Amino acid sequence: MKKLMIILTLFVSLAAFKRDTDTRTITGKVTSADDGLPVIAATVIVDGTKIGSQTDVNGKYTINVPTSAATLSFAYIGYKTQQVAIGNRKEINVKLESSSRQLSEVVVTGYQAKRKKEVLGSVAVVNADKAYTQLQGRVAGVTVQGNPGAVNNMAIRGNAAGYYAYNSVAPAPIADNESYKGMAENKFTNSVNEPLSTFSVDVDAASYSNVRRFINGGQMPPEDAVRVEEMINYFKYDLAGPKDNEPVAIHTELSSAPWNPKHRLLRIGLKAKTIATNNLPASNLVFLIDVSGSMSDVNKLPLVQSSLKMLVDQLRPQDKVALVVYAGAAGVVLPSTGGDKKETIKNAIDNLQAGGSTAGGAGIKLAYKIASENLMKKGNNRIILATDGDFNVGASSDEAMEKLIEKERESGISLSVLGFGMGNYKDSKMEALADKGNGNYAYIDNATEAHKTLVSEFGGTLFTVAKDVKLQIEFNPGKVQAYRLLGYENRVLDKEDFNDDKKDAGDMGSGHTVTAFYEIIPVGIKDSFAASVDPLKYQKIEQVKADLNPSAEMMTIKFRYKEPTSSASKLSQAVVYDKPVEFKQTSTDFKFASAVAEVGMLLRNSKFKQKASFDHAIATAREGKGTDNEGYRAEFIRLAESAKSLSKSNAIAKVDDGEEE
Structure with a gap:
């Protein structure tokens, strides 16, 4: 019993x-x-x-x-x-349902010890273990105390529009040693004096995800962190691909400028051909990973590891990967290994640990050596550098690093850069490296961005279909009084560079789209931006004006590109007539891209923003949202709403350099 x-x-x-x-x-x-x-x-x-x-x-x-x-x-x-x-x-x-509390009601600070903070508004500090129950209302920035993975192994992130759990680290306020390259905005140019505008394409999107990081952390980004063209080109656009086996197709659309209806806004869209993954050439990849002490934060090396493992999952048996690391010295962790050995590659990635100084120059030299030893003549040879950009040992100056990359790229090996982290982030250095290395540059702040860059856009990130892509626009002074290129400030070329096949320019990968906007002041419009000068003594402007072409053509767009294995460029061109459509009749892509440009000008506090506003840009973005299957456009709308709130709120912590409390 x-x-x-x-x-x-x-x-x-x-x-x-x-x-x-x-x-x-x-x-x-x-x-x-x-x-x-x-x-x-x-x-x-x-x-x-x-x-x-x-x-x-x-x-x-x-x-x-x-x-x-x-x-x-x-x-x-x-x-x-x-x-x-x-x-x-x-x-x-x-x-x-929306909460009635406003963004300015809660501000969270607490970045560096012994720094004087100027805090305008109330202050709160959130403990990660209690974050789910304590965080109510809108938060301008969040500093998480204690274990950043306290809640279900996820960190709490501050977000001007909301907070969420994420496979990332809570963002801290801006550190005073992040670096961004200063740049002067493109100005309106008189088309009589300078009828040609020449620039290199830019498919990078790092600026957008970095700007998002600042806004989600409750702060407006530094103006130099905002590159308008990278914000626009973060998004995919519905453009028809090229025909007749050409690598790139060109599209144009002309309407009024939404921030000044008296002006025209021209959109130039390029679409690279899409190659199915199975048909892409074999890849010889070298993962070059910064494992210095500055990479120990959980949003740096751990995120690098998870990101690169996503890329490993996309590899085919014919692809090969080697793993090179650098800290106080550089070394090979994994020799070139077939893409079918995924467990071996992932184990090598998992075993990485951060510590030491940063011998970036030695690491890049070793990576090129390994890539050269395994060179695939008809394949995709590429180094993928994952770092926060904080080089401090060896060839560390921007100039020295750029010269090193320029020399090595002649071997046919490209360099792409994946940026991680915050606080000591060196955007200026990493953008320059990717530019000189004929590669692309992405900023990865969370697992979702890693998936977008390395999985969803795998072909475009790694496989070039057209290199040294340049555009040159000749404006008809009989129709165009003045023009301004939005963004691309660090991609502007001399007019002579267009026909010079030795001049390096941007590359386009499989399926890539590129959008560029020109704001145009038509002839006859009185405008303070179309500045006049005193009459010339030795040249009669009246005679120049009399010789203007009366054609209905507004401009001719020429673009050059090279096949991936060719050293000689090909030329294509398109003519744009002065026949703008009403803004309401433009495509959803035109509306959305112009809204991104408008927000970019506001974030840069552009002197050319004119009547631009967050309210107008948000409304335009909603009209241009389209199907948005991946949700990126909806995310932008919320980001713009957060930026609007932050721009009105003075409740932002500021750090005074070098001053103790």
């Missing part, structure tokens, strides 16, 4: 244990009750547990909940937390 009771007791205990461990899957979507847009990275928590999930870029989530669970909580800063009974449902969709 006693044995029977023991057996029954065990049976009941096992049954109870089974009930507690049984789970079921709940899916759903979280949207804003205000506008119906998806709420990206909202937290979904099983009440009474540490079980949680978050929404993706489409606002969708999946969570495994115990069968005994009764309630789910949905939270996002700026919205009221909502509890929903689970019942027997397998799908739970939620519409979150």
Whole structure:
């Protein structure tokens, strides 16, 4: 009888244990009750547990909940937390209502010890273990104390539009030793005196994700961190690909400038041909990883490791990868290994640890040596540098590093740069390295951005289909009084460079799109930007004007490019007539890209922003949102809303260099 009771007791205990461990899957979507847009990275928590999930870029989530669970909580800063009974449902969709609290009500500071902070507004500090329950209302910036992975192994991020759990580290306020290359904006140019405008394409998108990092951290970005063309080209646009086996197609669209209807806005769009992954040439890759002490933060080397493992998953058996690291010295961690040896490659990546100084020059030299030893003559030979850019040993100056890269690129090996981290981030150095190395430059601040760069845009990131792509626009002074190129300040070329095949320019990868905007002042429009000068003594302007072409052509666009294995360029051209369409009739891509440009000018505090405003840009972006399958445009709209709030709020912590409290 006693044995029977023991057996029954065990049976009941096992049954109870089974009930507690049984789970079921709940899916759903979280949207804003205000506008119906998806709420990206909202937290979904099983009440009474540490079980949680978050929404993706489409606002969708999946969570495994115990069968005994009764309630789910949905939270996002700026919205009221909502509890929903689970019942027997397998799908739970939620519409979150906005909170009445404003961004300026909560400011979180706390960056460096012994620094004087100027704080305008109230201050709060959040402990990660209590973050889910304490964070209510809008937050301008969040400093997380304690274990950054305290809640379900996710860090809490501050977001001007909300807070969320993420596979990343909580962003800190700006450090005073981040570096950005200063640049003067392109001005309006008189088309009689200078009818030619020449520049190199730029497919980089690092500026946008870096700007997003600042705004999500509750701060407006430094003006020099904002490169308008990189913000525009972060997004994909629906352009037809080239025909007749050409590598690049050109498209144009002309309308009024949304920030000054008296002006014209011309969009030039380039689309590179898309090559299926299976048809791409074999790759000889060298991962060059900074493992110096500055990379020890969780949003640096650990994020590098997870990012590169995503790339490894895309490799084919014919691809090869070597692993080179540098700190106080450089060394080979993994010799060139076939892409089918994924476990071997991932194990080598997982075993990396940070420590020491930063011998960046030695690392790059070694990486080129390894890449040369395994060179694929008809393949894709590329070094992928992952770093925060803080070189301090060996060839560390920008000039020395650029000369090193320029010399080595002649071997046919490209250099792409993946930037990580914050605080000591050296944007200026990394952009220069990628530019000189015929590669692209991306800033990766979280796992989602890593997936976009290294998985979704795998072909465009790694495989060049057209190199040294240049554009030269000849404006007809009979139609164009003055013009201004938006962005591309560090890509402007001399007019003679266009026909010089030895002059390096930007490359386009498989499926890449490039957009460039020109703002145009038509002839006859009185405008302070179309500045006049005193009459010339030795040249009669009246005679020049009399000789102007009366053609209806507004401009001719010429672009040159080379096949990936060719040293001789090809020329194509397109003519644009002075036949603008009403802005309301433009494509969704035109509207959205112009909205991104407008926000970029506002973030740069451009003297050419004219009547630009966040409200106008947000409204235009909504009109140009389109299908937005990946949710990036919806994310931009929320980012613009956050920037608008930050621009009105003085509740931002500032750091005074070198002054103690």
